[in-house]
Amino acid sequence: MSENRNFWKNSRRVYRLLIVICTLALVSGILIFYINRDAQGEPEADGTEYTKFEDEEPNRIENGIHVRTGFIDAPGLQETVNNCTNCHSAKLVIQNRMNAERWHATIRWMQETQNLWPLGDNEDIIVDYLVTNYPPQNKGRREGLENLDWYELKP
Amino acid sequence: MQRRKFFQNATLASMSALLGSDIVFAKAMPDAYLPLGLQDPDPFKLFDKNKEMVVLNDKPWNIEAQAHLLNDKVTPNSAMFIRNNGLIPENLDASGWTLTIDGESAAQQKSYTIQQLKSKFKTYTYQLTLECGGNGRSEFDPPAKGNQWTIGAISCAEWTGFRLRDILEDVGIKPDAVYIGYHAADIHLSQNPDKEPISRGAPMAKALQDETLLAFQMNGEDIPLAHGFPLRLVAGGWPASVSGKWINRISIRNIVHDGAKMGGDSYRVPCKPVAPGEEVKDEDMCIIESMPVKSLITYPKSGAVLKDGESLNIQGHAWAGELDVQKMEYSINFGATWTDCAIEKPINRLAWQHFSAEIKFPQKGYYEVWARATDADGTAQPMLLPGWNPKGYLNNACHRIAVKIT
Numbered sequence: 001m002s003e004n005r006n007f008w009k010n011s012r013r014v015y016r017l018l019i020v021i022c023t024l025a026l027v028s029g030i031l032i033f034y035i036n037r038d039a040q041g042e043p044e045a046d047g048t049e050y051t052k053f054e055d056e057e058p059n060r061i062e063n064g065i066h067v068r069t070g071f072i073d074a075p076g077l078q079e080t081v082n083n084c085t086n087c088h089s090a091k092l093v094i095q096n097r098m099n100a101e102r103w104h105a106t107i108r109w110m111q112e113t114q115n116l117w118p119l120g121d122n123e124d125i126i127v128d129y130l131v132t133n134y135p136p137q138n139k140g141r142r143e144g145l146e147n148l149d150w151y152e153l154k155p
Numbered sequence: 156m157q158r159r160k161f162f163q164n165a166t167l168a169s170m171s172a173l174l175g176s177d178i179v180f181a182k183a184m185p186d187a188y189l190p191l192g193l194q195d196p197d198p199f200k201l202f203d204k205n206k207e208m209v210v211l212n213d214k215p216w217n218i219e220a221q222a223h224l225l226n227d228k229v230t231p232n233s234a235m236f237i238r239n240n241g242l243i244p245e246n247l248d249a250s251g252w253t254l255t256i257d258g259e260s261a262a263q264q265k266s267y268t269i270q271q272l273k274s275k276f277k278t279y280t281y282q283l284t285l286e287c288g289g290n291g292r293s294e295f296d297p298p299a300k301g302n303q304w305t306i307g308a309i310s311c312a313e314w315t316g317f318r319l320r321d322i323l324e325d326v327g328i329k330p331d332a333v334y335i336g337y338h339a340a341d342i343h344l345s346q347n348p349d350k351e352p353i354s355r356g357a358p359m360a361k362a363l364q365d366e367t368l369l370a371f372q373m374n375g376e377d378i379p380l381a382h383g384f385p386l387r388l389v390a391g392g393w394p395a396s397v398s399g400k401w402i403n404r405i406s407i408r409n410i411v412h413d414g415a416k417m418g419g420d421s422y423r424v425p426c427k428p429v430a431p432g433e434e435v436k437d438e439d440m441c442i443i444e445s446m447p448v449k450s451l452i453t454y455p456k457s458g459a460v461l462k463d464g465e466s467l468n469i470q471g472h473a474w475a476g477e478l479d480v481q482k483m484e485y486s487i488n489f490g491a492t493w494t495d496c497a498i499e500k501p502i503n504r505l506a507w508q509h510f511s512a513e514i515k516f517p518q519k520g521y522y523e524v525w526a527r528a529t530d531a532d533g534t535a536q537p538m539l540l541p542g543w544n545p546k547g548y549l550n551n552a553c554h555r556i557a558v559k560i561t
Binding site for chain 1 (some may be wrong): 347419420
């Protein structure tokens with residue numbers, strides 16, 4: 001039947017198109033997969049799966065700042081990066097201002113409840129780095145309003 | 156694991172290229188699934204937040220609002236703060252979700268699918284105030300440990316769900332019950348599956364309140380992923396950590412729940428006042444229950460410049476934990492004199508209340524408009540920081556905005 005023939009003819013066309021599309025998709029998919037993987041570098045030794053990207057140079061310093069974490073470049077930086085950014089973001093460290101005693105207590109708390117490993121000699125290096133570069137500031141009972149962004153309020 | 160890595164490596168665009176179409180891809184994904192590769196780049200897009208929200212922490216995600224973003228009477232998702240103790244769970248599937256009730260004081264262990272909950276229990280809708288216990292922490296001196304929230308860890312959205320009481324009573328509550336404790340699907344930062352990032356709860360009296368919900372909707376839609384899809388406990392007026400997200404189990408306990416972040420300095424304050432920086436013994440710490448009276452000027456944004464002779468209409472919200480706000484005042488002379496604001500009644504118990512006032516300024520110059528709420532017991536907000544505590548909770552000091560008349 002001519003209807004039947006037409007059906008098969010159309011189907012062949014569709015199949016051919018499908019094969020071409022599938023091949024293209026597969027090839028581009030594989031390419032993208034590998035390109036992305038290469039761009040990301042090797043996963044971290046501890047198997048962290050949440051490292052989203054790796055710079056070509058993971059410890060690049062720009063204007064005195066460790067680019068990947070935002071930490072100030074100073075003695076103790078590497079120990080701090082290696083031990084304090086695996087579970088949580090460096091943002092959590094930077095926004096906290098404590099003296100040495102309270103940092104040590106915080107480290108104990110993380111070891112007791114949060115699976116932080118023993119830091120050994122690095123503990124003093126890290127705490128020195130934190131209290132030197134992120135010292136507590138006196139705020140008193142109430143600070144003044146700062147960084148005011150003045151704008152004209154239309155009535 | 157393989158799948159995770161794959162998602163990490165492939166962007167959504169390349170996934171779409173692979174599959175040929177966005178729709179096929181979306182359909183293949185479980186409800187509210189968040190590919191890990193997308194956990195990095197743009198939190199505002201990822202969580203559908205206003206671009207002016209402030210990211211305090213990106214692992215775990217902690218994001219707060221600014222006062223002027225909170226002007227809506229019912230907080231939209233775009234301005235709702237995100238507070239996470241762990242990692243947001245993946246692969247959430249509402250259709251396969253079960254809630255289990257167990258514990259020493261449960262008459263039996265019983266599980267429900269969401270569908271079963273919907274067919275068995277009546278649903279209720281309330282506007283409920285959720286404030287992070289640590290909202291305002293950034294002002295404490297000496298600095299307190301944790302995310303340095305300023306003023307934006309507060310919301311009052313409309314929550315729809317089942318009364319927790321109805322579910323607990325269906326299971327059966329033994330007479331020795333004292334507390335409920337929740338368990339959820341979020342992931343501990345160390346990725347140790349045996350550890351829970353947070354497992355808090357509330358005394359039975361709070362658990363059995365009319366307004367304590369096991370919610371499945373926020374503002375009339377499925378709860379957004381970051382806010383606890385598909386099931387969230389909502390206990391308005393108490394530290395928002397009581398309102399556990401991604402809930403899959405609730406235990407009826409015959410002791411005060413002893414889950415993660417129930418002890419130590421977490422969500423606890425000294426039972427008796429202490430000097431700033433003083434060390435407090437564990438047994439001298441008490442669990443925070445109802446949050447203190449507080450208010451926020453949400454209009455205008457701080458920094459308004461007006462012409463001499465123009466008056467200023469301020470708007471905002473006030474809330475007081477378990478209590479109503481009885482009085483709302485403003486001052487433009489640093490508390491020397493106070494003037495009443497108009498304040499509305501709450502739409503339901505535990506919802507914030509809206510205030511407004513028209514302010515005239517006596518002459519040109521720099522002003523600060525300070526707002527002060529007083530609760531039904533007559534307790535008002537302090538202008539200075541309230542009592543210091545190790546983790547910097549419960550800062551309910553008056554909010555203020557700067558205004559210049561030129």
